[in-house]
Amino acid sequence: MNRRQWIGSAVAAGVLIAGAGAAYEFQPDSDRAILAAIGPVMLEGSLPPDAMQAFLDGFDIAVAGLTPSVQHDVEQLMTLLRLPPTRLLLAGVIKPWHLASRDEIAAFLTRWRYSGMATLRSAYDALHQLSCAAWYGNDRAWPQTGYPGPPKLR
Amino acid sequence: MTSIYDASRFESDHTFEADVAIVGTGAGGGTAAEILSQHGLRVIMLEEGPYWTAADFKMLERESYPNLYQESAARKTKDKGVNILQGRAVGGSTTVNWTSSFRTPAKTLDYWRERFGLSDYTDAALAPYFEERERRLNVARWAEPPNANNDVLQRGAAALGIPTAIVPRNVKGCWNLGYCGMGCPTNAKQSMLITTIPSALSRGATLVSRVRAERFVLDARGRVASLECLAMDGRGIHPTAHRVTVRARHFIAAAGAIGSPALLLRSALPDPHARVGKRTFLHPTVISAAVMPQTVDAFSGAPQSVYSDHFLYIAPLDGPIGFKLEVPPLHPVLTSTTITAFGLDETRAMASFRNTSAIIALLRDGFHPESEGGMVELQSDGTPLLDYPFTAYVWEGARRALDAMAKIQFAAGARTVFPLHENARPYRSLAHARAAIAAFPMEILRTRVASAHVMGGCAMGADPKRSVVDGDGRHHHVDNVSVFDGSVFPTSIGANPQLSIYGIVARNAQRLASALI
Known part of the structure; x- marks a missing residue:
């Protein structure tokens, strides 16, 4: 089995597992644990530890602004990341998220980013776009970039 | 009596009647609303987005994208390969665009005449409409040094x-701030929000925001009798329990080149050659x-x-x-x-x-x-x-x-x-x-x-086998429906499309007004 077939079967496994009763539903606490692990790697060097709550809140707000069908896609993605079999098969992350190392998470993001499967690249893109929207929309992210914020009109 | 409604606040079903119902308040809907109301027609404008004005525009991405854009400015194509920036607010994309105003290139029009039988679409015939819209919206080459x-x-x-x-x-009196994409906080941008829509309202038009047009309902003669809509919640994500019904003599789809074909598809209007939604x-x-x-x-x-x-x-x-x-x-x-x-x-x-x-x-x-x-x-x-x-x-x-x-x-x-x-x-x-x-x-x-430019999907053309509407934007098969937005373009424009929409809709709205009065 080559790498592409392996990933293809992993996706099929994930869909099966997800469809077999582990219904897609928001599990806010465990989803937050996943995002609390991914966020500092996605935004390494920019997101300070004491801004984690702002980042997680920003992520929730960004998801809430999507259409119901896209919110469903995001929930499905979070489900695949949450369930241990698909976390292992699809993301290649062996330990639970809160124990996974920075390098393991960076390797997972890199695999998805350059995956031969457009679906995994789009999942990376979704995590990346939501993370950046959640953080760089926040005034606290701006000083490091030099962005002064919007002009004062009066 | 007030003529501006926010459907997210409706506590019961509502019914409206008008001469002309317009779905969408962007470049097409706004232009049509002004021209039709100038001809004495009673117009109702229906907008899925919110009615935000200059005081609401705080130049913050975190507020503007979720409130003023389709899908929080993260709308994607089916395979997620393209990120689409499209407005969703009173004024449509004109509320959030970057103000570039180009006429339809002559070579694009040449191609439309040759390939789509749009024989009236000559540079000379359209020039007066573009000139008039340019005056109306204060279009001029930017005189300040470029940033x-x-x-x-x-x-x-x-x-x-x-x-x-x-x-x-x-723009008129532009402060050169750089935040056009988040809604103009100084009312310098001559968007539909501050030009044609207030003009239509001053002539008795009605505006309903936070309402989603769901489907046209056909009568026994194959004409549209009414338009069924859903009141949306305050964020525009979910419908509320309340329905909005609109009765009118004529209906205009101006919901943009994704929204207008979708409305026609949901309505199952006659489409014998399966052209609706194609060539977008x-x-x-x-x-x-x-x-x-x-x-x-x-x-x-x-x-x-x-x-x-x-x-x-x-x-x-x-x-x-x-x-x-x-x-x-x-x-x-x-x-x-x-x-x-x-x-x-x-x-x-x-x-x-x-x-x-x-x-x-x-x-x-x-x-x-x-x-x-x-x-x-x-x-x-x-x-x-x-x-x-x-x-x-x-x-x-x-x-x-x-x-x-x-x-x-x-x-x-x-x-x-x-x-x-x-x-x-x-x-x-x-x-x-x-x-x-x-x-x-x-x-x-x-x-x-x-x-940032979605076009096509309800192509205009002389041949009903290859198009959805005729050169005047009138539906080939349903007498009292027009499409007045960028979805009528049979190709892309090759330039930012707002002025093409203004000019072509001005032409077609004047023709429609003459037919209706």
């Missing part, structure tokens, strides 16, 4: 002998960033003031795909979400934010057999999805555009150039950049592609 971001395009192109020109903008175009847009030795502050100043049409006209329209070069504004969310890298690579790129400039290339799709555009389809919940497959023909143009932009940026003195592709890194020399660009795998979700 540093646009200056990179101007200087780099000049160094290479590539002609550029100054962008005409629809995007001006697929590729991006090249450059770090300059000097401060650029691309978030400040008129976002688009310099352009080049050089690469649109070096080959015939139906030859290799042409592209228009422009410049985007850079703000932290827009920039960070568009950069493909993560972690320290992205943080480093964002640390150069104030020195970063960018050029965009808008590919002119729809003029070649291998550029048939996309197709709007309905999801199980009735909401639309655009399937836009890429062909080798389009990718060839995208690669050529990345190459051309890198040349211009280095010619303007860029320290590094960064084509937006997953395989790219910042390049310090043109030779390295060109070699890398030549080798990029051109695929979706590797090459970053965006669109």
Whole structure:
């Protein structure tokens, strides 16, 4: 089995597992644990530890602004990341998220980013776009970039 | 009696009656509302987005994107390969666009006459409509110096002998702030929000915001009897329990080139040749960033003031795909979400934010057999999805555009150039950049592609086998329905489409008014 077939079967496994009763539903606490692990790697060097709550809140707000069908896609993605079999098969992350190392998470993001499967690249893109929207929309992210914020009109 | 309603606050079902019901308040709907009400017709405007005005525009991405754009400015094509920026607010995309106002290029009109039988669409016949709309919306070439971001395009192109020109903008007393994309806080932008819509309201028109047009209901004679709508919640995500019914003599779809075909599809209007939603175009847009030795502050100043049409006209329209070069504004969310890298690579790129400039290339799709555009389809919940497959023909143009932009940026003195592709890194020399660009795998979700111009899907044309509406925007099969927005374009425009919509809708709305009064 080559790498592409392996990933293809992993996706099929994930869909099966997800469809077999582990219904897609928001599990806010465990989803937050996943995002609390991914966020500092996605935004390494920019997101300070004491801004984690702002980042997680920003992520929730960004998801809430999507259409119901896209919110469903995001929930499905979070489900695949949450369930241990698909976390292992699809993301290649062996330990639970809160124990996974920075390098393991960076390797997972890199695999998805350059995956031969457009679906995994789009999942990376979704995590990346939501993370950046959640953080760089926040005034606290701006000083490091030099962005002064919007002009004062009066 | 008030004539402005926010349907998210409705506590019961509502019914409205008018001479003409217009779905959408963007460039098409706003223009039509003013002209029809000037002719004494009672108009109702229906808008899915909120009614926000200058006082609400705080120049904050975190507020503007969720409130003023379709899908929080993260609308995607079906395979998620293209990010689509489309307005969803009273004023539609005109509330959030970057004000560039170009007439429909003469060569585009030539092509429409030759290929789609639109014999009345000559440059001379349309010129009076464009002139009139330009006066109405104060369109003029930007008189201030371009900001540093646009200056990179101007200087780099000049160094290479590539002609550029100054962008005409629809502004009056512009403060040169750079936040057009978040709603103009000074009412300088002559969007529909502050021009045609207030004008229609002053003539007795009705405006309902936060309402989603669901479907046209046909009567026994095959005419539309009513329009069924859903009141939306305050964020515009979920329908509330309340329905809105609109009865009118004539109905206009002006919901944009994804929304209008979707409305016709949901309504199951006659479509014997399955044309609705077909040939939807995007001006697929590729991006090249450059770090300059000097401060650029691309978030400040008129976002688009310099352009080049050089690469649109070096080959015939139906030859290799042409592209228009422009410049985007850079703000932290827009920039960070568009950069493909993560972690320290992205943080480093964002640390150069104030020195970063960018050029965009808008590919002119729809003029070649291998550029048939996309197709709007309905999801199980009735909401639309655009399937836009890429062909080798389009990718060839995208690669050529990345190459051309890198040349211009280095010619303007860029320290590094960064084509937006997953395989790219910042390049310090043109030779390295060109070699890398030549080798990029051109695929979706590797090459970053965006669109701010959705067109087509309800094409106008003389032949009902190949089009949805006639040259006046009237539906070929349903007598009292018109389509008045960018979805009537049978190809892309090859320029930012707002003025094309204003001019063509002004023409067609005047013809409709004459027919109705």
